[in-house]
Amino acid sequence: MLWVLRAFSSSVGKKFLMAATGLGFCSFLAAHLAGNLTVYWGFDAFNSYAEHLHALDPLVKFAELGLLTMALIHIATGLTLFYQNWTSRPVRCQVKRAAGGRTLFSATMPYTGLLILAFVALHLITFKFAKGAEETVSQLASSVFANPLYVGIYTVGMLVVGSHVAHGLWSAFQTLGLSHPKYTPAVEKLSLLFGLVVALGFGSLPFFIVLMS
Amino acid sequence: MATINLTLKVWRQKGQKDKGRLETLPAPGISTDMSFLEMLDVVNERLTLEGKEPVAFDHDCREGICGMCGAMVNGLAHGPERGTTLCQLHMRHFRDGDTLMIEPWRARAFKVVKDLVVDRSAFDKIIAAGGYVSASTGGAQDANAIPVPMETAEEAMDAAQCIGCGACVASCPNASAMLFMSAKVSHLALMPQGRPEAARRVLAMLRAADACGFGNCSNERECEAKCPKEIKITHIARMNREYMKAVFGSARE
Numbered sequence: 001m002l003w004v005l006r007a008f009s010s011s012v013g014k015k016f017l018m019a020a021t022g023l024g025f026c027s028f029l030a031a032h033l034a035g036n037l038t039v040y041w042g043f044d045a046f047n048s049y050a051e052h053l054h055a056l057d058p059l060v061k062f063a064e065l066g067l068l069t070m071a072l073i074h075i076a077t078g079l080t081l082f083y084q085n086w087t088s089r090p091v092r093c094q095v096k097r098a099a100g101g102r103t104l105f106s107a108t109m110p111y112t113g114l115l116i117l118a119f120v121a122l123h124l125i126t127f128k129f130a131k132g133a134e135e136t137v138s139q140l141a142s143s144v145f146a147n148p149l150y151v152g153i154y155t156v157g158m159l160v161v162g163s164h165v166a167h168g169l170w171s172a173f174q175t176l177g178l179s180h181p182k183y184t185p186a187v188e189k190l191s192l193l194f195g196l197v198v199a200l201g202f203g204s205l206p207f208f209i210v211l212m213s
Numbered sequence: 214m215a216t217i218n219l220t221l222k223v224w225r226q227k228g229q230k231d232k233g234r235l236e237t238l239p240a241p242g243i244s245t246d247m248s249f250l251e252m253l254d255v256v257n258e259r260l261t262l263e264g265k266e267p268v269a270f271d272h273d274c275r276e277g278i279c280g281m282c283g284a285m286v287n288g289l290a291h292g293p294e295r296g297t298t299l300c301q302l303h304m305r306h307f308r309d310g311d312t313l314m315i316e317p318w319r320a321r322a323f324k325v326v327k328d329l330v331v332d333r334s335a336f337d338k339i340i341a342a343g344g345y346v347s348a349s350t351g352g353a354q355d356a357n358a359i360p361v362p363m364e365t366a367e368e369a370m371d372a373a374q375c376i377g378c379g380a381c382v383a384s385c386p387n388a389s390a391m392l393f394m395s396a397k398v399s400h401l402a403l404m405p406q407g408r409p410e411a412a413r414r415v416l417a418m419l420r421a422a423d424a425c426g427f428g429n430c431s432n433e434r435e436c437e438a439k440c441p442k443e444i445k446i447t448h449i450a451r452m453n454r455e456y457m458k459a460v461f462g463s464a465r466e
């Protein structure tokens with residue numbers, strides 16, 4: 001099995017790990033967003049979604065284990081790439097301009113990634129490991145977003161996630177070699193659209209919850 | 214004949230051990246018909262007459278096909294024009310009174326030899342690791358003995374245009390050599406003659422590049438934007454596919 005480790009420790013191998021786990025997180029985001037959007041049908045629908053999800057506890061635990069594994073791989077590999085790429089140019093140009101290839105999204109990937117890590121930690125503390133007296137998820141969300149600071153953090157957090165996936169989704173296809181003259185232009189647009197949907201879809205939730213509470 | 218007056222800020226470095234510094238050199242009366250390298254020639258003529266050390270820079274064919282020339286001009290590899298080598302960049306693209314910052318390629322894998330001259334032998338190591346077809350060709354075959362679709366031949370030719378100048382590495386925010394490497398891998402992977410050694414080639418070339426200290430590709434597309442031969446990152450995607458096929462589909466390790 002040493003050949004597997006060797007294959008994934010090369011520069012392209014590490015990128016495969018980033019792309020595969022990244023696509024996994026994109027599917028998670030889509031599922032998480034679809035579930036959360038039930039709040040637009042009212043708090044009852046939202047609570048019902050949460051209860052039904054938790055009724056599938058063994059499955060949820062399995063998914064959580066998968067997400068944790070993917071997170072460890074994505075973060076460890078990402079930090080390695082970040083360090084290696086930083087040290088691959090010890091002496092920099094006095095003047096360096098972008099030639100028109102990179103975007104704000106692509107240029108900030110390591111930084112948005114680290115911000116997302118911080119956000120996920122906060123999100124788990126406020127929602128998953130919450131120790132309040134609230135009984136339903138809507139009550140919990142209402143009490144968290146009663147604090148404007150949390151509304152602010154969550155809004156910025158969602159813009160950051162949207163920015164990360166706007167480059168990440170397309171980039172994962174390119175890394176996995178899924179490039180095709182017929183489909184790639186659509187994948188590039190879909191990537192931007194997905195970033196926008198994630199930012200707006202999740203980002204609008206705190207405001208709606210505050211209004212409803 | 215239109216002429217312009219320029220101020221150059223050129224990277225001067227005596228050798229590998231010298232720290233190097235920027236030197237300001239006036240370049241008055243430059244004809245707009247000159248190429249960038251001819252402009253440097255004029256500056257060097259004057260420096261030589263004044264008894265000073267001329268600016269060292271790499272050049273050979275001066276018609277955009279050898280891959281020897283190249284420098285960062287105002288932070289862009291081969292200057293501001295698209296699909297142009299430094300020797301094919303003409304001074305009509307600059308204005309009277311402009312200040313031009315001229316620096317060498319920067320990457321851990323490319324050491325500065327002197328002034329603007331960089332050691333790109335890391336590219337030779339990558340090619341030597343597998344960027345060739347080793348089968349003996351024998352006598353010339355009939356042209357229709359191995360059919361290749363027109364589109365495939367064109368794509369292989371697009372990749373084969375790489376002149377190995379190093380602008381992709383210099384432009385890449387991560388100093389990655391993926392575009393260079395992928396051009397050769399893609400070129401040979403598309404051709405029937407390159408298939409027998411495809412797995413060995415991609416594994417060996419990637420290992421050589423990683424050992425040289427190039428960075429990792431993060432799909433920023435800066436290489437594609439500054440490649441003088443306008444080689445596309447679709448070749449990087451093909452190389453990634455070839456790597457996956459070699460790792461999981463071949464018996465090689």
